Amino acid sequence: MSSFDVVIIGSGPGGYVSAIRCAQLGLKTAIIEKYPTLGGTCLNVGCIPSKAMLASSHHYEELQHFADHGIEVSGEVKVNLAKMVERKQAVVDQTSGGVKYLMDKNNVTVYEGVGSFENATTVNVTKKDGTVEQLQGKNIIIATGSKPSTLPFIKIDKERIITSTEALKLTEVPKHLVIIGGGVIGLELGQVYLRLGAKVSVVEFMDRIIPGMDGALSKELTKVLKKQGMKFYTSHKVKEVTRNGNAVTVKADDAKGNEVVLEGDYALVSVGRRPYTDGLNADKAGVKLTERGQVEVNDHLQTSVPTIYAIGDVVRGAMLAHKAEEEGVMVAEYLAGQKPHIDYNLIPGVVYTWPEVAAVGKTEEQLKEAGVAYKVGNFPFKALGRARASADTDGFVKILADAKTDEVLGIHMIGARSADLIAEAVTAMEFRASAEDISRMSHAHPTFAEAIKEAALAATENRALHV
Template sequence: MSSFDVVVIGSGPGGYVAAIRCAQLGMKTAIIEKYSTLGGTCLNVGCIPSKALLASSHHFQEIQHFADHGIEVSGEVKVNLEKMIARKQAVVDQTSGGVKFLMDKNNITVFEGLGSFESATTIKVTKNDGSSETIEAKNTIIATGSKPSSLPFISIDKERVITSTEALKLKEVPKHLIIIGGGVIGLELGQVYLRLGSQVSVVEFADRVLPTMDGAVSKEITKVLKKAGMKFYTSHKVQGVERNGDVVIVKAENAKGEIITLEGDYSLVSVGRRPYTDGLNAEKAGVKLTERGQIEVNDHLQTTASNIYAIGDVVRGAMLAHKAEEEGVLVAEQLAGQKPHIDYNLIPGVVYTWPEVAAVGKTEEQLKAEGKEYKVGQFPFKALGRARASADTDGFVKILADKVTDEILGMHIVGARAADLIAEAVVAMEFRASAEDITRMSHAHPTFAEAIKEAALAATENRALHV
């Protein structure tokens, strides 16, 4: 029986990063992956392929406005969805192959098959051909991730009623795509197909899309997407989804009790994700699950079995790839006797629509609920020279700072390159910076980052210079 210091179950961003860090710290490490490719949901059917399609569809949208820049394109511009999907898959394959390279580079043993506990220290790996082998693990890190959720009355047939996985490999551009759920996944994939020519309708139970983000952010991205043609039905509770041939019928009830009926050729169910522990046999190892199906962990991400840890989507907290990575590193360093720390308040959240949406720290709604005295500084991208030059004037930067100490409590961005800009906020908040601290730092001109400095100036005695 092969024996390892650490065995990681699951090769997503949390799992493979945990394995690399364990190997770097001198531990004999193995990783178990049930699928034939490494990288988990993120690399194969999540973050990477969706960003590839977002990029391709963005190019298609931009080329239609080249004339505004004095670039004349003759002939009809067409979408070749088959080629677009093929490019997406090539990006996925290259990225997954990169993870395999990293496993080899760090001398990490890879087992392909379903990993399930026989005991707290032994794991059975069942391969696709039915054969199996058992390995021994001094410590185990569970990183089995999540799967798309649904509603009890919805039958997902993966043909017309689909999840994000199927939406990434459609063979045709939908005529009318009805999206159930106005969260990150719904808006991102909705914008992909909106750009390619689909009519897109979003049905959301909450009173706004992106309900966990700052209200101003939600309002702004809704305005931008509405202008582009996306339709929203917020405060609507889905009552039923039926398929009749190539037609999908979605019925939903609004706040007044009225029933609306939407008909489309595809319906994307994007109502969140659930922790994935199927086949793990956690109980055999003494690992307890919560009522929500998550693996129960303490502040050190240790499960109810002292030598077994869990990270990422399968435990509490935001289901974000970079959150899982941080947790993977934390567990590895703890096993090596170090004392790492994660501040979950400083894990940024990003929506890769265009304009992008990014946030870190507290929302204005949260600060109000906590009774915290705060001040707001906001600056619109339309007042920025770089934004006008690039024709990316939608959105703003919003900074929330403590009213007394001026410490930055949260930053919320809707705009071009927001996903990259939010890193400045994370660094500032990690070092407990004040809004004034940012105002004292030189920001290159002309850049999108100048909007952050201007928002900080606005939060500091309303001193913004360019509005």
């Protein structure tokens, strides 16, 4: 039996980043992955492949508007979906290969197989041929991630009634893609196929899309996606999904009980994700799970067993790759005797549609509910010279600041490059900047980032310069 200071179950962003940090800190580390490739859901069937498809489809969409820039393209422009999927897979393979390189570089021992507990200090690695190898761990980190959720009455056949995994490798552009769920994953994949020519309908139980984000972002994204051709059925409860050959029927009731029937050739079930602990045998180690199936942890991410930790999608909090990474580093440093800390309020959220949506901190709804006195600064992208030059004028930046202290409490944006711009917001809030602090920082001109400065000026005695 091989012995390690740390044994990590799962090689997603949380697991593999934790492995690297453990190794950097001098801990003998092993990582277990049941699939042949490293990187977990994010690298293989989530973040990376979806962004590759978004990028490819965005290029195709932009090509339709080249004439506006004085670029004339002769001949027919066609979508080669097979080539697009092939490129996506090449990006995935390269990225996953990069993780394998990092494991080798940092002397992390990789085991391919299903990791499960034998007891609180022993992990079984069940390999494809059925053989079992046991690893001894002074400390063990559960990083098994999540899987797509479904509804009890929906049977996922992975052909016509699909999850995000299958949506990333379709062999044809749907004629009508019905998406159940108006969250991040559904909207991103919906926009991919909308750009490629599909009719896309989104059915959402809540009264708005991206319901966890600030209401102003939801309203603006709805407006923009409708303009692009996406149809929305909010406040609709799906009650039945059936398949007949290549046809899929989705039935839903609106808030008044009226039935809506949508006929499509594919239905994408995108109603969130569930923590994945199947086959982990957590009970054998004495690890407790919550009613929601999450691994129960304390503020140090320790489970009910002090030498066993859990990170990422399998524990409480937002299911985000970068949140998992931060937690992986935190546990590694805690094991090395350091005193790391994560401010979960400053973990940004991003939707990679175009325009992109990003946010950090409190929403306006949360501040109202908490009874916090606040002020608002808004600035539209259409007032930016760079946005007009790039023909990316949809969206705005919204800053929420404490009414008395001027400390920034939340920054919400929708527009070009918001996924990158949100880092400035996180930095400012990490150092507890006031809106005036941001307003007095020099921002290069012309850039999209100027929208943040202008929104800060708007929050500071309504001093925005360009509106």
